[in-house]
Amino acid sequence: MKFGRRAFLQFAAGAVGGTLLSPMPWRLADDTAIWSQNWSWRPSPERGPITTVPTVCTLCQGGCGIQARLVNGNRAIFLEGNPVHPVNAGGICPLGAAALQYLYAPYRIEQPMKQTRARGEAAGFQPISWSEALDDLVKRLARLKSEGTPGGVACITGSRWNSMDDLWARFFSAYGSPGLFKMPSHSDSLRATAKLALGKDSPLAFALENASYVLSFGAALVEGWGAPARMQAAFMRWQKNGAGKGAAKLVQVESRCSMSAAKADQWVPVVPGTEALLALGIAHVMVKENLYDADFVSRGVLGFEDWTDMQGKVRSGFKKIALSAAYAPDQVAARTGVDAAKIQGLAREFASTANAVAVWGGGQHNVPGNIYHEMSFFALNVLRGNLKSGGLVSLVPDVPFQPADDQTAASAEGGAPQVKLGSVPGTRVPLPGNGIYGFLDILTRGMIPPLEVLFVHDANPAYSLPENKIFKAALDKVGYVVSMSPYMDETAMTADLILPNHAAFEGFEDVVGLPGVPYAYYAVSRPILKPRKDTKHSGDVVLQLSKALGGNVAAALPWASYEEYLKNRVNALAASKRGAVADKKDIDLSRLQSSVSVSPNFKDGTDLWKKLTGGFCWYDVPVDVRSALDTDSGKIELAFRAIQGKGLNVEDDQVYLPHFKPLPPSGDEKEYPLLLLSYGMLSLSCENLANPPFMTKTLWDFVLKKNDLFVEVNPSTAGPLGMSEGSKAVLKTPQGEVAVRVHLSQAARPGAIYMPQGLGHTAYDEYIQGKGVNSNSVVEVQVDPITGMGTVWATRAQLRRA
Amino acid sequence: MAIDLDRCTGCMACSVACQAENNVSFRADESDKLRSITWLEVYHLQNGKEYPDYQFTYLPRPCMHCDSPHHSPCTFVCPVNATTRDEVSGIVNHIYPRCIGCRYCIVACPYHARDFNWWDPKWPKSMESMLSPEVSTRMRGVVEKCTFCHHRLLKARSKAYLDGIDPNEATYVPACAEACPTKAITFGNLLDPESEVAKLSKDPRAFRILAKLNTEPKVYYLSKHQWVHKLGDNSF
Structure with a gap:
């Protein structure tokens, strides 16, 4: 039989028709669809009942209440804020939200x-x-x-x-060894200041939630400042009135437009390192125009008026120092770059607004500051009468x-x-x-x-x-x-x-x-796994x-x-x-008064342990500064009386009082014409925890691009150096030389270079290793001559094209 | 959803919580932002002035779940109905197995809210233990985006049903709003005039980004700065 064209077509049509009538194509299509969805190499998370376990976060010192979501009780998949916890009220910081990446990190050590x-x-x-x-x-x-x-x-x-x-x-x-040392922290400074002025070995605390005017000298308030979630909650409260009108005014004194400066109601840009000079300028105006709390200062403060030292010699007090010509608005304006009229305006506003408080420090690296400057900032609070009973400044209470x-x-x-x-x-x-x-x-x-x-x-x-x-x-x-x-x-x-x-x-x-928190706090973090x-x-x-x-x-x-x-x-x-346990929602710890004690709501130690391990925290009222005061004079001391007995006895009256005395950075100004400052971000972990991958994802591409770190430089500084956005450059300081790239930013003060903290790890895994430069390897530490503590304020630097 | 930019401190907790909640994958190098998968991306806006008049703000951007008539820009172009809008909840969803990876929706979205899986997602072995079983992991070749934590809605509805409440009355909060330490993100039903979010949307500080395109985004922003309102009309 001849197989002709017609037979071929008939056969083909029959084959197509037959196949379509059979289940085969449908089965194939179905299989293909299933196969295309079945990506065996893609992880399929194990299912099971999901439970929630409350505990307290210990990744930083912020004390946030959190709850972990577990699958089958053995796999932690998510951390969220605990809504009944009074510190964070359900909120969480990025480190807390990413915390499980530490638990499951590939760079964990298996055994000794x-x-x-x-x-x-x-x-x-x-x-x-x-x-x-x-x-x-x-x-x-x-x-x-x-x-x-x-x-x-x-x-x-x-x-x-x-x-x-x-x-x-x-x-x-x-x-029997004295060799127990702690990593530096700005709270060392707040402790040293309290020790000097109040005779107490506890860090200062600030009732920021109750402030209606916050004068911040470079304090990285919204970037964390000690207890991050508490600061976020305080910031929320300052913004509370809505409609763009805050319940509190935040004034940020800082050389760079940081997040705190951008969020502030007023940003006061200053020459790096002159924040304390501005504080003294404000003190000058307050004293000169009689805008300070004279009643409080005359009764409760030693060293404001002239004072007698241990040898019976009469020395000038802070009043005289503050009134000296060096701190007159014109002089201060010339060195800080802030108009004299603005200084006067700030002083009047700070003095006249109810519940005004001055805070400082902790922005650049979490390190102590120059004690003379710390005391200058503290002096503003003294002038404002903030250390009265129930005032905005007190001490972190002991537990x-x-x-x-x-x-x-x-x-x-x-x-x-x-x-x-x-x-x-x-x-x-x-x-x-x-x-x-x-x-x-x-x-x-x-x-x-x-x-x-x-x-x-x-x-x-x-x-x-x-x-x-x-x-x-x-x-x-x-x-x-x-x-x-x-x-x-x-x-x-x-x-x-x-x-x-x-x-x-x-x-x-x-x-x-x-x-930095005035109420007493204790919490237990129970294991979740x-x-x-x-x-x-x-x-x-x-x-x-x-x-x-x-x-x-x-x-x-x-x-x-x-x-x-x-x-x-x-x-x-x-x-x-x-104290008592905060086991209900909406307990407002910032309303606690030192004069009104709280009654315990726990029976005994076992009951308290049970409550604490249930994710609740213990709290107690703030310290009453007046009764806690433990100085020789029984007053708040602005004069450093104590240093005289400790081998420092000099003629210059200034040595015993808060004044402006920057610690000079090393290096020749000609060789290193710029100043290097570093900055922290809440979304970039910079202390003993490496940044987790979740957070690294949120970094701007003008902070980190591939493995290159960007430093922020003002265009007017970078231009003459022949640099444009993204230029490769070499950053040299007396401490070392690193390769960076340049991000032109108007947030940067001309003449300064700003470097993010938290990058440049050499250990860990591919998600963090080798990304950027460690700011700690190029900054310089200046040792404070009074306390011996290492401070960091600026490092001389040179930037040149690579 | 309403996001108060005056309250936002740029801490990125929203973005991180979103990643943890939704099994968003990450790679060793995430600095190429065109390739990086981020459901809740944060933008950096600045007023363009010189030091010291410079100001900046962060703007967290989830999917806008556009409410424009009949279709959102993305659902309109999808040839395989992989992305659709649920007209009851108003949520624009994306069904990964249906997606053929044509990326029309990415082109259509004026907010850049959509990301494409150029590679298979890969986690360090030990971190696979922290993947949530409530959200499926994606595969190479599909588009993904913010779902307003749709799985939380489903969970809330199931719970309401079991509790004998009308599932349509169920309320929930997405991971970003829950995480925000300053409570800058408010989530709720815009159609209910009594809801907090509906009130915020009428606030004099409220604006929507790229409102001129008539995409009717369901995310409102609040800012006291006029320059932020103005930048909201620029392309992102």
Whole structure:
């Protein structure tokens, strides 16, 4: 049979028709559709019941109430603010919202590690067991103690607003070493100021929620300023009236148009570093025009009028200094760049508006400031009468943990010759504050014997200590570095032994007080998950070491676990019968008055522990400054009377009073014609936690582009240097040289370079490593001669085309 | 939704919470903003003046869920009905498996609210544990965008039904509004004149971005600065 054209067409039509009638094409189409949706290499999250667990965030010191969403009780998928918590009322900061990325970070350390090769070699880390690691450490510590050289052990910790702070202090007191140092913080300055003026060893606190006029000298208020969520809530309250008319006026004095400046009702641009001069200019106008609280100042302040020093010599008071020609509006205007009329206007407004408060600091790196400048800002609050009972400035209250008969504290002190923790041997500063820089300095220069053991806990000084090469240089004088970081950070990389701590939310933690906050606060953070790695809480490590060391150290730290220790503290807190638990919505802690005490709403320690681990916080009324005052004169002291007995006795009356005295940056002005300043953002983590990927995604492409960091420069500064937007440049300071790119911005003051903090990590993973430049590697630390604390205000710099 | 820019402090908590809630993927380098997937992107606006008269503000931009008659710009162009507007809730949704990756919607959206998956999303192995089972992960070749946390609405409706309440009365808050520490983001029913968000939309400070295009965005912004209102009419 001939297969003709017609037969072929018939067959083809039949085949098409037949196929269409069969289920095959439909099955195929369906399969294709299913196949196209079935991307097996794409993760499919495991399903299960979703539960919510309340706890408290411990990533920073802000004390926010949060709740975690768990799948099947073993997988944390989301963190959100706890709506009943009085600090954040349901809100959360970006770090909190991204916090689970730390828990599940690939750069977490699996188990204890020992460096078997040269320090810093990543390949040299070998896993060891906990018992092996701790045995080795105990041997070293026991040997040093028995040889009578416990001073060979030191610790750098980032903990200051939790009970680890106290635990370390007990350990070091009992062990007999003074070498307990904290990472620098602006609260060191607020503490030093309070110590000087009020005689109290607690940081100053500001009732910002109740202010209706906030004069901020470079304080990074909306960028965090101590307790970020609390500041956001305060800012919300200032904006409350709506319709663009705030309930409070915010005036930001700063050289750069930061977020705080942009959000302020008035931005007062100044020459970098002259904020304190402007404060003194305002004080001048207030004193001259009699705009200060004369009644309060004459009755409660020493050193405003002329005063008599310890030798009976009459010295001029702050009134005379403030009225001197150097602080007259014309003089101040010439140096700060703010019009004389504007200075007068600010002074009058500050003096006449009800509930006006001056705040300062914490913008550039979280470091202490120059004590003369801190006291100048503080003086404005004194003139305004803000330290009266119920005033806007007071102290961060202590949390009453200590029962009257504390045996353990006694044995902690009794063990060794009295040591003052954190003191720097041979120091000559009159009023020593945080001594970390002094200590690292004398260690590097060989003025004290090399350290045998250095613990680094809750800190990453190799990265986040401003002028971080100071830490790196000191490491050469340390025999054995023990890192307690849960993450493979820059400091862990240089360690000899890593004893990984739990990540946040894996163990019991607590929050003791909130920085800058006038009410008393305590919260317990309960774990939301079992530890994911073979880690141990650093508190448990300290307790185990103490137990193994025996003797008075074991007696001073008798608790079986850190959890038990916390329970013990909560029992003591309950026994004090003070404060209450905020277990209802809409409790307004800012309305608390020192004169109206709150009645406890908990039965005993067990009940309080139950409430605290349920995500609620404990609070108590603010401190009454008047009754807390502990100075020799019984008054608020504007004159630094105390320094006279401490080896500083000079003729110049100014030395004893707040005045403008910038610490000169090093380097030749001709070689380094510009000033480098750094800035922080709430959306870029800059201390011991590396920025999580979620937050890195939100960075502007004019802050970070590929791996290049951009510095902000005013076009009028960049133009003559031959630079345009995105130009590659070399930034050189006396501390080092780095490659950057230039972002032209009118937010930048001409003559200054502004660099973001928080980039330039060399450790961690591909999501953070090698991105940008670490500002801590180029800034310079100037040591305050009165307190010995390292300050950072500006670094001389040079910018040239690359 | 109403976003008070005077209250916004640019902390980015909204954007981060959005990413965590919606399993938004991230890559090692996110600095190329044309390739970066961000449902709630934040824009940087400045008044164009010189130091010291310079001012800036941040503007968080979710999907506008445009209310223009019959269609939103994106739903109008979608050839496969992958993106549609639910006329009851007003939410513009996107069904990933239906999407053929033609990206017409990306071109049509004047707000750049849509992003394309140029690569398969990839998480570090350990971070796969923090993916939410409530939102499906996407695949290479599809478009994605803000859903006003639609899954939260579904959850709220289910809960209302189980509680014996009319599901249409169910209320919820998207992750961004919940996270905002200054409560700058208000979410609710614009059609209910008594709702907070409807009142804010009538505020003298209120404006909408690119209102001139008559896309009828359902996101209102509030700012006391006239220059911000003006920039809201520029292209984004």
